[in-house]
Amino acid sequence: MIPKPPVLELLKLEVGFPGAPIVKGIDLKIEEGEKVALVGESGCGKSLTAFSILRLLPQAARITGGQVIFDGHDLATLPAHELRRIRGKGIALILQEPMTSLNPVLPIGLQVAENILQHEKLSRRAAKERVIELLDLVGIPNPRERYTMYPHNFSGGMRQRVMIAMAIACNPRLLIADEPTTALDVTIQAQVMDLLEDLCSKLSMAMLLITHDLGAVAQWTDRVAVMYAGRIVETAPIAPFFAGPQHPYSQGLMNSSVDDGWHYSSHRLTEITGNVHSALGERGCAFAPRCPLAAPGCRETPPPLELAGPDWHVACYRRAEAMAPSPVAASH
Amino acid sequence: MSLLATDPNDRPRLRLPKSLRNPLFVLAVIVLLGVLVMAVFAAQIAPYDPLDMVNMPFLWPFADPSSPLGTDQLGRDLFSGIVQGSRATLLVGFSSAVLGLMIGTCVGALAGYFGGWVDIILMRVTEIFQTMPTLLLIIVILAIGNPSIPLIAISIGLAAWPMIARLARAEFLSLREADFVMAARALGYPTGRIILREILPNALPTLIVGASVLVANGILLESAVSFLNLGDPNVVSWGSLIGNGRTQIRSEWYLSALPGVATVLTVLSLNILGDRLTDILNPRSGERS
Numbered sequence: 014m015i016p017k018p019p020v021l022e023l024l025k026l027e028v029g030f031p032g033a034p035i036v037k038g039i040d041l042k043i044e045e046g047e048k049v050a051l052v053g054e055s056g057c058g059k060s061l062t063a064f065s066i067l068r069l070l071p072q073a074a075r076i077t078g079g080q081v082i083f084d085g086h087d088l089a090t091l092p093a094h095e096l097r098r099i100r101g102k103g104i105a106l107i108l109q110e111p112m113t114s115l116n117p118v119l120p121i122g123l124q125v126a127e128n129i130l131q132h133e134k135l136s137r138r139a140a141k142e143r144v145i146e147l148l149d150l151v152g153i154p155n156p157r158e159r160y161t162m163y164p165h166n167f168s169g170g171m172r173q174r175v176m177i178a179m180a181i182a183c184n185p186r187l188l189i190a191d192e193p194t195t196a197l198d199v200t201i202q203a204q205v206m207d208l209l210e211d212l213c214s215k216l217s218m219a220m221l222l223i224t225h226d227l228g229a230v231a232q233w234t235d236r237v238a239v240m241y242a243g244r245i246v247e248t249a250p251i252a253p254f255f256a257g258p259q260h261p262y263s264q265g266l267m268n269s270s271v272d273d274g275w276h277y278s279s280h281r282l283t284e285i286t287g288n289v290h291s292a293l294g295e296r297g298c299a300f301a302p303r304c305p306l307a308a309p310g311c312r313e314t315p316p317p318l319e320l321a322g323p324d325w326h327v328a329c330y331r332r333a334e335a336m337a338p339s340p341v342a343a344s345h
Numbered sequence: 346m347s348l349l350a351t352d353p354n355d356r357p358r359l360r361l362p363k364s365l366r367n368p369l370f371v372l373a374v375i376v377l378l379g380v381l382v383m384a385v386f387a388a389q390i391a392p393y394d395p396l397d398m399v400n401m402p403f404l405w406p407f408a409d410p411s412s413p414l415g416t417d418q419l420g421r422d423l424f425s426g427i428v429q430g431s432r433a434t435l436l437v438g439f440s441s442a443v444l445g446l447m448i449g450t451c452v453g454a455l456a457g458y459f460g461g462w463v464d465i466i467l468m469r470v471t472e473i474f475q476t477m478p479t480l481l482l483i484i485v486i487l488a489i490g491n492p493s494i495p496l497i498a499i500s501i502g503l504a505a506w507p508m509i510a511r512l513a514r515a516e517f518l519s520l521r522e523a524d525f526v527m528a529a530r531a532l533g534y535p536t537g538r539i540i541l542r543e544i545l546p547n548a549l550p551t552l553i554v555g556a557s558v559l560v561a562n563g564i565l566l567e568s569a570v571s572f573l574n575l576g577d578p579n580v581v582s583w584g585s586l587i588g589n590g591r592t593q594i595r596s597e598w599y600l601s602a603l604p605g606v607a608t609v610l611t612v613l614s615l616n617i618l619g620d621r622l623t624d625i626l627n628p629r630s631g632e633r634s
Contacts, residue, residue, distance in 0.1 A: 067531055069527060069530055069531055072460070096533075097533040097534075097535060098533060099533070100530070100531055100532060100533030101531060101532035101533040101534075102533060105531070105532075106528070106531035108524055108527060108528055108531075110524050113523060113524040113525065114524040114525050114527075114528045115525055115528070116525045116529070116543055116546075116547070117525075117547065118546040118547055119542075119546070127534075127542075128532045131532065131533060131534060132533065176528070179528075179532070
C-alpha cells in the first residue's frame with residue numbers, strides 16, 4: 014500500500030512581526046484523519062501558527078519563511094482568490110470565543126447556509142435543508158425552529174456548536190480548532206470535545222487542536238506536538254508521550270498539571286521556574302534558561318528534532334539525562 | 346366590576362419595546378407622519394396655488410376662512426404655501442441625506458476596512474471637505490449652477506457626507522477586528538461580501554441615526570439657502586416663505602413665524618426619532634420589556 018500524502022505539512026514555517034520573529038521554523042505533518050494537538054503556553058506562537066496556515070494573520074504579521082503544503086499547494090504563497098477557495102472548504106477554523114464569533118445581526122441558520130452557498134452550487138432551499146441536518150448533527154435541538162434565531166438567543170456552548178456546524182458545512186479535510194473550549198464551562202467543554210471527536214471520525218476529517226489543556230490532549234487526540242518559544246520541542250503519539258515525555262519542558266508541563274486524585278493528596282504542584290520571556294535573545298535552546306538540566310552546550314545552538322522512538326521526535330541535547338528516573342522532580 | 350376586569354388572555358400579544366412607548370417619541374412620529382401625508386397629498390390639501398394672488402394682502406391668520414393662515418404682501422395664501430412648501434423641503438432633506446449617507450458610507454467603509462494608505466488618503470479628502478464652511482460650499486455650488494431642487498439636494502449632500510464618513514470609518518475600524526469578521530475570512534468570503542454582508546449591517550444602526558440628523562440638517566440648510574434667495578424662485582419651500590416674510594417681520598410676523606414653526610417641529614421630531622432609532626434597530630430590543 015502506498016502511504017497517503019499528509020493532509021497538511023508545515024515545512025520550516027516562520028512567522029513574525031517586523032523585527033520580532035514569533036514562530037521560528039516549524040515542521041509538522043498531519044495525516045489523513047489524524048487528530049493532532051499543538052500544546053504550549055501563552056505567547057509561544059501556537060495560535061499564530063494556526064492562523065498562518067490560512068494566512069489569517071493580524072496586521073503587520075507576516076509569514077517570513079517556509080511552506081504550508083495543503084493538497085499540493087503552498088498556502089503561504091497561493092494567490093488570494095485561490096486561497097479563498099480553500100478557506101472554509103478545504104480547511105475550516107473554529108475560533109476560541111463563541112460569544113463573538115457569530116455575526117450578531119444575522120440568523121444563525123442563514124450564516125451557516127451562506128457558507129455552503131459560497132463554496133458549493135446548491136439552491137437556497139437545498140442549502141437550508143442541509144443546514145438543518147448540520148444543526149441536528151452538532152446536537153442542537155429543534156434545528157428547524159432554531160434556524161431563524163439570532164446568536165443572542167443561544168448560550169456559549171450552543172453557539173460553539175453553531176460555529177462547528179459552520180466549520181464542517183463543506184466537509185473540510187482539516188479542521189483547525191483554536192482553543193475551542195477555553196471560553197466554555199468544564200462540563201460543556203467535554204461535550205464539545207466529544208462532538209468534535211465524533212465528527213472527525215464520521216466525516217474523516219483531520220484536526221489540529223490548539224490548546225494548553227493537557228487533559229484534553231490525552232483524551233481527544235492521537236498525537237501531540239509541544240511548542241516552546243516558537244519551536245516544536247517534542248512530537249509524539251499520545252500513549253507513549255503520557256507514559257513518559259522526553260523533553261524537560263514536556264516533563265515540566267506534565268508535572269505542573271493536575272492529575273486524577275490530586276485534590277486528595279498532599280503533593281505540592283510543581284511549576285516550571287521562570288517564564289517564557291527568558292527565551293528572548295537566547296542563541297541556543299530556548300528552554301535552556303529554565304531547564305533544570307541545561308548544560309553549557311545547550312546555549313550554543315538550538316537543538317534539532319531527533320528521532321527518539323517510533324514517530325517520536327525530541328529536540329534536546331540532554332535527552333539521555335532527561336530520561337533518567339524523574340529528573341525534574343529530583344531537581345526540585 | 347367584573348365586566349370591567351380585563352381577561353389576562355386578552356392582553357395584546359405585541360409588546361412594543363419601552364423606547365417605542367415613550368410619549369415624546371410617539372409625538373415625534375405623529376408629527377413626521379403628518380408632515381409626510383401633507384407633502385404627499387399637497388395638491389389635494391392646498392386650496393390654492395401658493396404663487397397665485399388669491400386674496401387681499403396682509404390678511405392675518407383666522408381673519409378670513411378662505412385663507413385660514415392669512416396672506417402675504419402679494420395676497421398669496423400662506424396655508425397653501427406651507428403645505429406645498431413641505432414637498433420641496435422634505436425632498437431636499439431626504440435626498441441630500443441619502444446622497445450624504447451613500448458617499449459617506451462608501452468612503453468611511455473603505456478607509457476603515459482597508460486602513461493604511463487608503464485610509465490616509467480618504468480621510469485627508471474628508472478633512473478637506475470638513476474644513477470648508479458648509480453653507481459657503483453650498484452657496485458656491487449653487488452660484489455656479491442654476492438653482493433647482495436637485496442641485497440644492499446634491500450640494501447639501503456633498504457638504505454633509507464627512508460626518509457619516511467619519512462615523513462609518515470608526516465603526517468599520519472596530520468591527521474589522523471582530524471575531525465574526527475573522528470567522529468570515531476563515532470561511533473564504535471575498536472582501537466585498539465581508540464589507541457588505543458582515544460589517545455593514547452591524548454598522549448600519551449608527552449610520553441610520555447619523556442619517557436622521559442629516560435629514561434634519563438638510564432641511565435647515567435648504568431653509569437657509571432659500572432664505573438667502575438662492576433657491577429655485579419658482580418653487581415654494583418653508584425657507585423661501587420665511588425669507589419672504591422677513592421684510593414684514595415687525596408688523597406681520599406670522600408670515601415668517603408659521604413656516605418657522607413647521608420647520609422647527611419637523612427638525613425636532615427627526616432628532617427625537619434619530620435618538621430612538623438606535624433602540625429600534627437593535628435586534629435585541631425586542632426582549633427588553
